[in-house]
Amino acid sequence: MTRAFDTDAIHAGYDYLGNGDAVSPPIYASAAFDMESAVRGDALAAGTAEGFSYSRVANPTVDALEKRIAKLEGGVGAVAVASGMAAVSFALLCAAEGGGRIVSPSNLYGASVDAMESFFPQFGIHADFVHDINDLDEVASKIGPDTRAIFAESVANPSTEITDLEPLAALAHEHGIPLIVDNTVPTPYLLRPIEFGADIVVHSTTKGITGHGNAIGGVVVDAGNFDWSNGRFPQFTTPELVVSDERNGIEHSFFSRYGREAFIRRIRIKYLRTFGAVPSPFNAYLSMIGLETLPVRAEREVATARRIAAHLTRTPHVIKVNYSGLGNTPQFDLLPKYFPKGVGQILSFLVDGDESNVRRILDGVRVFSYVPNIGDARSLIVDPARITHREVPAKYRIAAGVTDNLIRLSIGLEDADDLIADLDQAIANAY
Numbered sequence: 001m002t003r004a005f006d007t008d009a010i011h012a013g014y015d016y017l018g019n020g021d022a023v024s025p026p027i028y029a030s031a032a033f034d035m036e037s038a039v040r041g042d043a044l045a046a047g048t049a050e051g052f053s054y055s056r057v058a059n060p061t062v063d064a065l066e067k068r069i070a071k072l073e074g075g076v077g078a079v080a081v082a083s084g085m086a087a088v089s090f091a092l093l094c095a096a097e098g099g100g101r102i103v104s105p106s107n108l109y110g111a112s113v114d115a116m117e118s119f120f121p122q123f124g125i126h127a128d129f130v131h132d133i134n135d136l137d138e139v140a141s142k143i144g145p146d147t148r149a150i151f152a153e154s155v156a157n158p159s160t161e162i163t164d165l166e167p168l169a170a171l172a173h174e175h176g177i178p179l180i181v182d183n184t185v186p187t188p189y190l191l192r193p194i195e196f197g198a199d200i201v202v203h204s205t206t207k208g209i210t211g212h213g214n215a216i217g218g219v220v221v222d223a224g225n226f227d228w229s230n231g232r233f234p235q236f237t238t239p240e241l242v243v244s245d246e247r248n249g250i251e252h253s254f255f256s257r258y259g260r261e262a263f264i265r266r267i268r269i270k271y272l273r274t275f276g277a278v279p280s281p282f283n284a285y286l287s288m289i290g291l292e293t294l295p296v297r298a299e300r301e302v303a304t305a306r307r308i309a310a311h312l313t314r315t316p317h318v319i320k321v322n323y324s325g326l327g328n329t330p331q332f333d334l335l336p337k338y339f340p341k342g343v344g345q346i347l348s349f350l351v352d353g354d355e356s357n358v359r360r361i362l363d364g365v366r367v368f369s370y371v372p373n374i375g376d377a378r379s380l381i382v383d384p385a386r387i388t389h390r391e392v393p394a395k396y397r398i399a400a401g402v403t404d405n406l407i408r409l410s411i412g413l414e415d416a417d418d419l420i421a422d423l424d425q426a427i428a429n430a431y
């Protein structure tokens with residue numbers, strides 16, 4: 001039976017049967033699990049039996065979260081990891097493993113730009129940045145024989161620029177490469193990239209999914225549609241002991257054993273098992289509780305964000321408001337197709353004056369919290385140029401519109417009038 005998103009957000013991936021009849025998912029604080037018998041132990045180790053043996057690879061609380069997010073994103077499987085950056089890093093390294101190139105816009109999350117620009121090259125993995133991810137000619141011009149993926153964020157932060165996913169996925173598939181999408185900003189409630197052709201979706205669950213600013217986490221979701229045996233990805237077609245059955249002389253690669261699920265299996269069996277960025281069962285529990293209210297939180301936050309964005313366009317000292325939901329961005333025509341329920345709770349604005357005015361606004365707010373995070377139930381304010389985008393090279397930062405007079409807001413669940421009054425007094429008193 002197919003159910004609505006709101007129903008799956010509460011029920012998918014978890015069954016009270018086999019869980020002590022608990023309605024709220026138990027926190028399985030256990031590093032390891034009894035394998036019961038020698039026969040079952042052998043099957044668990046071989047990966048031919050369902051179950052748990054060691055929490056670095058899988059844990060029942062984490063498993064429920066993975067199944068729930070896979071369902072909500074429309075994927076065949078998910079692996080939860082300890083942070084959004086672990087999810088981004090694992091997905092990109094897994095696709096480009098062995099020395100590939102990734103085509104991507106440069107207006108990504110700060111740590112993702114830093115990873116691709118100056119850290120992944122140490123592992124032989126290189127980025128080809130494009131100026132505009134929606135310019136398909138520019139993107140196509142960067143795809144070469146070593147390109148292994150296109151990586152994009154569905155909604156950029158803090159500009160809220162929208163990526164036109166469907167033609168981008170088609171272009172990627174024409175060249176035999178996957179489209180990997182960081183869907184953190186809208187969450188699966190507002191956008192499900194797999195429906196538009198994305199092959200892999202990653203999230204920082206720290207943000208809107210968990211929704212209360214109380215747990216760092218991430219997840220990789222696999223659509224299960226991509227053919228990893230097309231010749232570009234030797235890491236999936238080379239036989240490996242960890243997926244083979246040496247005793248019985250059976251050799252397997254990730255692709256021969258898992259087919260269209262090869263990517264998400266490799267994320268778990270190689271990346272999670274080796275690099276060990278495992279989420280704690282407690283954090284997985286917090287994310288599950290957060291998901292239960294994601295639809296109502298997102299709806300309310302979008303409504304308030306729209307009001308605040310519109311108000312800021314009429315506020316003295318505000319010279320520009322970036323919010324794709326407002327109708328003043330080049331991507332406005334993409335809105336009905338991708339975001340019928342709104343683009344999310346993040347917006348940003350430019351003020352006149354200089355950095356001292358920005359500092360006075362940050363210090364003057366009373367309801368907004370000065371926090372480098374998004375998607376919290378609390379409303380948050382930050383100066384991206386100095387904080388969240390500090391590690392982004394100036395050439396990319398400025399091109400992304402992250403100048404010293406830019407302020408970013410993440411709208412929470414407080415009363416909209418209180419938030420507007422707070423911004424009004426902080427801005428007025430800063431000049």
Ligand SMILES: *Cc1c(COP(=O)(O)O)cnc(C)c1O
Binds near residue numbers: 088109205216217
């Ligand atoms: C926050 C964020 C990340 C990193 O997530 P962490 O949980 O902080 O590691 C990655 N991508 C985007 C778009 C983010 O907003």
